[in-house]
Amino acid sequence: MEDIEDLLIGGGGGGAPPGYRLPISAVGVKPKKKNKLKSNPDADDSSSGLFPTQNLLAPKIPGTQTIYVKTFGCSHNQSDSEYMAGQLSAFGYLLSENPEEADLWLINTCTVKSPSQSAMDTLITKCKNAKKPLVVAGCVPQGSRDLKELEGVSIVGVQQIDRVVEVVEETLKGHEVRLLNRKTLPALDLPKVRKNKFIEILPINVGCLGACTYCKTKHARGHLGSYTVDSLVNRVRTVINEGVREIWLSSEDTGAYGRDIGVNLPILLNAIVAELPPDASTMLRIGMTNPPFILEHLKEIANVLCHPCVYSFLHVPVQSGSDTILSAMNREYTVSEFRTVVDTLTELVPGMQVATDIICGFPGETDEDFCETINLIKEYKLPQVHISQFYPRPGTPAARMKKVPSAIVKKRSRELTSVFEAFTPYNGMEGRVERIWITEIAADGIHLVGHTKGYIQVLVIGHETMLGTSALVKITSVGRWSVFGEVIETIVTKHHKTTALEDMPIQAKVPPCSDAHETCACSVEPEACACGPESCCKGPVALDEKDDSSRNIPLPEEPKRKNLVEWLLRKRKSHAPKREERESPVVSERKQASAGGSMDEWGVVDRILVGGILISIFTIVGLLFHLGSTTLSSS
Numbered sequence: 001m002e003d004i005e006d007l008l009i010g011g012g013g014g015g016a017p018p019g020y021r022l023p024i025s026a027v028g029v030k031p032k033k034k035n036k037l038k039s040n041p042d043a044d045d046s047s048s049g050l051f052p053t054q055n056l057l058a059p060k061i062p063g064t065q066t067i068y069v070k071t072f073g074c075s076h077n078q079s080d081s082e083y084m085a086g087q088l089s090a091f092g093y094l095l096s097e098n099p100e101e102a103d104l105w106l107i108n109t110c111t112v113k114s115p116s117q118s119a120m121d122t123l124i125t126k127c128k129n130a131k132k133p134l135v136v137a138g139c140v141p142q143g144s145r146d147l148k149e150l151e152g153v154s155i156v157g158v159q160q161i162d163r164v165v166e167v168v169e170e171t172l173k174g175h176e177v178r179l180l181n182r183k184t185l186p187a188l189d190l191p192k193v194r195k196n197k198f199i200e201i202l203p204i205n206v207g208c209l210g211a212c213t214y215c216k217t218k219h220a221r222g223h224l225g226s227y228t229v230d231s232l233v234n235r236v237r238t239v240i241n242e243g244v245r246e247i248w249l250s251s252e253d254t255g256a257y258g259r260d261i262g263v264n265l266p267i268l269l270n271a272i273v274a275e276l277p278p279d280a281s282t283m284l285r286i287g288m289t290n291p292p293f294i295l296e297h298l299k300e301i302a303n304v305l306c307h308p309c310v311y312s313f314l315h316v317p318v319q320s321g322s323d324t325i326l327s328a329m330n331r332e333y334t335v336s337e338f339r340t341v342v343d344t345l346t347e348l349v350p351g352m353q354v355a356t357d358i359i360c361g362f363p364g365e366t367d368e369d370f371c372e373t374i375n376l377i378k379e380y381k382l383p384q385v386h387i388s389q390f391y392p393r394p395g396t397p398a399a400r401m402k403k404v405p406s407a408i409v410k411k412r413s414r415e416l417t418s419v420f421e422a423f424t425p426y427n428g429m430e431g432r433v434e435r436i437w438i439t440e441i442a443a444d445g446i447h448l449v450g451h452t453k454g455y456i457q458v459l460v461i462g463h464e465t466m467l468g469t470s471a472l473v474k475i476t477s478v479g480r481w482s483v484f485g486e487v488i489e490t491i492v493t494k495h496h497k498t499t500a501l502e503d504m505p506i507q508a509k510v511p512p513c514s515d516a517h518e519t520c521a522c523s524v525e526p527e528a529c530a531c532g533p534e535s536c537c538k539g540p541v542a543l544d545e546k547d548d549s550s551r552n553i554p555l556p557e558e559p560k561r562k563n564l565v566e567w568l569l570r571k572r573k574s575h576a577p578k579r580e581e582r583e584s585p586v587v588s589e590r591k592q593a594s595a596g597g598s599m600d601e602w603g604v605v606d607r608i609l610v611g612g613i614l615i616s617i618f619t620i621v622g623l624l625f626h627l628g629s630t631t632l633s634s635s
Contacts, residue, residue, distance in 0.1 A: 199439055208224055306349055435472055
């Protein structure tokens with residue numbers, strides 16, 4: 001089936017504004033054909049390979065159905081799913097973690113390696129067998145639109161996520177919709193339902209400038225396309241006001257940011273850092289960057305990493321310790337240049353932590369090449385190493401190269417994993433006092449998950465009310481993937497005292513020795529981009545736990561008004577000029593605290609307002625009493 005493009009009424013135009021629907025006539029659709037076997041009442045619906053349409057065409061109010069969202073892959077994919085879930089939720093659709101109770105499945109896919117695509121194929125088959133309407137999004141349909149598994153299902157391209165509501169609506173009616181053309185970048189201010197309400201995954205660009213011979217993601221995400229500095233800074237301001245405590249900059253290659261629009265990564269980082277609260281209540285984490293694009297900005301990036309509001313952590317994939325293999329991969333850097341990046345950052349940034357990636361068994365890799373990789377990892381003893389086996393992806397140059405025997409690839413992967421797991425990177429931390437930022441609940445339901453400034457995972461015992469806070473902890477013991485701490489003091493901050501997110505539930509628990517929002521393949525198969533994924537290896541993670549992004553998060557509730565007086569006061573304040581912007585944080589905080597305080601703490605205007613209300617009430621009561629007395633006297 002050819003792509004069905006937008007059919008804009010009257011020509012021209014770019015479709016509906018982000019997050020809004022176009023009329024039915026403005027969306028190209030292909031109605032599902034009825035199964036010819038339906039003339040036989042005993043015919044099996046599953047024989048056609050497509051879900052039946054007769055039930056789907058039953059009248060039902062749009063926006064009342066339940067959607068199951070499943071996400072595979074990197075943090076950029078996770079952000080896309082959050083945007084799609086946000087638009088669906090804003091239009092009235094319910095989000096559910098239970099696929100059985102959903103009216104439609106939305107699967108956001110990853111094309112990096114065979115395991116992730118195999119998992120997608122299995123899920124698609126399960127969905128069809130359950131006769132559920134299906135929409136497939138992400139890199140698989142964008143990069144391989146003619147896959148047999150995608151026949152008969154609706155598709156949303158990676159740059160068409162702002163039109164997911166239209167596609168879902170038409171799919172529920174029994175139509176097949178395909179939106180794959182790359183146009184402008186999706187807006188950053190679309191409605192969003194976050195996997196973790198305290199973490200904002202902020203895509204700063206799509207695509208990349210590389211041409212790695214093994215990477216399929218380039219086929220899907222395309223050439224580099226960067227968001228403007230102003231649009232990203234505005235988004236940062238918004239999410240800080242919404243109560244976000246961590247901002248993750250994400251892309252296929254963070255270091256390449258801005259080269260297509262005349263700016264660079266340091267310019268963006270400095271602009272964002274200037275917006276972060278000075279008390280470090282919101283932290284910034286810089287995403288994966290390949291060596292070629294940060295070599296010329298190493299000192300500037302080091303200065304940003306030293307900032308108290310920025311995690312001293314960077315993911316720099318090396319992929320191999322052999323220059324011969326790096327050349328075959330077309331990685332455009334040498335091992336020496338990777339060393340320069342790591343050595344410079346380690347020297348200039350106190351407590352710097354670096355993560356990297358390794359691909360074992362790339363075509364042409366000899367024992368000598370692999371030995372160089374082993375020696376590189378042993379030399380640096382990096383605390384986080386993402387190890388994966390080579391997977392040939394259809395349509396890539398590496399898929400046509402002579403492969404290393406599978407048994408040898410697996411042996412090398414096991415050997416490198418053993419070397420890496422023998423490291424003890426956190427020894428010596430016992431007894432140290434560290435500030436951590438707490439954002440998640442561990443899978444055991446007992447510990448909370450926080451991170452030091454170097455993004456070392458710290459597990460502490462505490463109440464859920466500590467989520468979204470910062471604390472001083474004393475490190476009591478260390479493990480291979482994380483450390484354990486005891487809370488000494490919770491740090492009180494003065495910024496973003498918002499209520500918009502207070503009633504939203506905490507996200508599903510994460511494994512105590514892993515970061516569920518990043519891929520980790522120290523000892524399991526990862527789902528990250530082998531070309532340089534957003535990954536942070538903190539220990540083994542079950543595939544289902546890492547990739548599960550389906551969720552059921554209600555919309556934030558409106559803050560409750562306690563009484564008429566408080567409601568009037570709030571209405572008055574909401575329409576009053578925003579003088580707080582010109583006041584000091586201390587004055588502003590006192591005014592916020594006074595909103596629910598006693599009568600003695602209210603200002604003069606508040607006293608006058610309340611007094612006027614009381615006088616009015618007494619006057620009305622007096623008039624009623626007087627009228628009653630007059631009526632009785634006259635009778």
